[in-house]
Amino acid sequence: xxxxxxxxxxxxxxxxxxxxxxxxxxxxxxxxxxxxxxxxxxxxxxxxxxxxxxxxxxxxxxxxxxxxxxxxxxxxxxxxxxxxxxxxxxxxxxxxxxxxxxxxxxxxxxxxxxxxxxxxxxxxxxxxxxxxxxxxxxxxxxxxxxxxxxxxxxxxxxxxxxxxxxxxxxxxxxxxxxxxxxxxxxxxxxxxxxxxxxxxxxxxxxxxxxxxxxxxxxxxxxxxxxxxxxxxxxxxxxxxxxxxxxxxxxxxxxxxxxxxxxxxxxxxxxxxxxxxxxxxxxxxxxxxxxxxxxxxxxxxxxxxxxxxxxxxxxxxxxxxxxxxxxxxxxxxxxxxxxxxxxxxxxxxxxxxxxx
Numbered sequence: 001x002x003x004x005x006x007x008x009x010x011x012x013x014x015x016x017x018x019x020x021x022x023x024x025x026x027x028x029x030x031x032x033x034x035x036x037x038x039x040x041x042x043x044x045x046x047x048x049x050x051x052x053x054x055x056x057x058x059x060x061x062x063x064x065x066x067x068x069x070x071x072x073x074x075x076x077x078x079x080x081x082x083x084x085x086x087x088x089x090x091x092x093x094x095x096x097x098x099x100x101x102x103x104x105x106x107x108x109x110x111x112x113x114x115x116x117x118x119x120x121x122x123x124x125x126x127x128x129x130x131x132x133x134x135x136x137x138x139x140x141x142x143x144x145x146x147x148x149x150x151x152x153x154x155x156x157x158x159x160x161x162x163x164x165x166x167x168x169x170x171x172x173x174x175x176x177x178x179x180x181x182x183x184x185x186x187x188x189x190x191x192x193x194x195x196x197x198x199x200x201x202x203x204x205x206x207x208x209x210x211x212x213x214x215x216x217x218x219x220x221x222x223x224x225x226x227x228x229x230x231x232x233x234x235x236x237x238x239x240x241x242x243x244x245x246x247x248x249x250x251x252x253x254x255x256x257x258x259x260x261x262x263x264x265x266x267x268x269x270x271x272x273x274x275x276x277x278x279x280x281x282x283x284x285x286x287x288x289x290x291x292x293x294x295x296x297x298x299x300x301x302x303x304x305x306x307x308x309x310x311x312x313x314x315x316x317x318x319x320x321x322x323x324x325x326x327x328x329x330x331x332x333x334x335x336x337x338x339x340x341x342x343x344x345x346x347x348x349x350x351x352x353x354x355x
Contacts, residue, residue: 037075039299044073044081047296054289055282057087080304080330081297085286089279090312093321147232148221154239155214160246164203167253168196174260183267195256202249209242279313283326283347290328291336291343300330314354327351 048071052058057069069091073083171192179189217235224231286308297306306328314322328350336346 036299040075040081043296043299044075044083047081047293048073048083050293050296051083051085051286051289054293055085055087055285057085078304080306081300082307082309084309084311086311087282087313089275089282090310092278093275093312093316142224144224144226145221147228148217148224148235151217151232151235151239152214152221154236155210155217158210158239158243160243160250161203161207164199164250164253167250167257168199170257171196171253171260174257174264177264178260178267181267181271183263192260196253199249199253199256206242206246206249209245213238213242283310284343286326287343287347287350290333291346294333294337297330297333302330304330306330306333322354325353325355 051071052069055069057067057071059068069085069087071083071085073081075081175184175189175192175196178184179186184192213235220231290306290308294306300306308326308328310324310326312321313324316322328346332341332346332349335341336343341349
């Protein structure tokens with residue numbers, strides 16, 4: 001019994017010693033992993049700071065203005081380092097985006113909405129009713145009033161306001177876009193707004209003239225005792241004269257809309273082309289910085305990657321603006337750092353896509 005006890009104690013000691021060794025080794029591995037993560041965190045912070053400074057993202061337009069951009073990074077185990085870059089290019093692209101334009105158009109709409117509402121109310125009152133509340137059936141019942149009824153129907157079919165209103169709205173949107181993009185200054189923009197307001201005022205005056213003509217025809221028709229062959233000719237001439245007076249307003253609104261729409265389109269195309277050139281220049285500089293300072297990512301495992309996410313610089317669809325993503329191999333960055341390949345070759349070796 002004594003011999004068995006001794007052997008049992010010796011075996012227990014050996015077992016406990018092995019378990020302790022495993023626990024020690026596991027703790028050591030975990031500590032090494034934590035140390036590696038801490039080292040990578042410091043490396044990512046340093047590299048992000050280098051990118052911010054070298055790419056001018058730490059600059060401000062003024063003392064109280066926000067920074068030009070930002071770089072935020074994190075490490076994904078067994079994948080690599082991912083950096084999200086917000087750049088002046090993404091800010092510029094947002095500035096010219098649809099939402100910003102819509103916001104700008106609200107300002108213009110506020111300046112002109114009262115005039116538009118007044119126009120709509122005035123034109124809607126040109127109806128086929130006789131004066132003093134006389135109904136259309138009363139006008140139709142009396143043969144003497146038939147010529148007047150035909151004149152009122154002609155007036156009702158004349159809807160000059162819709163076309164002019166559409167042209168002025170198109171011109172207003174184009175003017176707002178040109179002002180927003182800096183193609184025209186505030187003074188020129190306000191002059192255009194004033195010009196369109198004057199055209200609206202002229203349209204309002206013509207609407208009142210049509211209203212007056214309609215009332216006079218209705219009053220004469222209500223009092224007519226017999227059909228007069230000269231009635232139609234007399235009133236038709238006055239209607240024709242009013243229609244001719246509308247044409248200069250209609251043409252002026254149409255030409256202004258066409259002119260501003262063409263200018264707005266040319267401005268948009270020029271901005272887009274300049275933005276694409278700026279993006280090319282930015283990415284060339286980005287790869288030069290990555291090539292020159294990738295030593296900061298030395299703790300990154302050899303088989304892992306650096307992923308650069310350029311926020312809002314990818315493909316643009318009707319529903320979203322995607323990010324532009326660059327995925328670089330660490331081995332390629334090391335070769336660039338050592339001068340074995342150029343920053344342009346490094347860029348060509350990267351996987352680039354939108355998401």
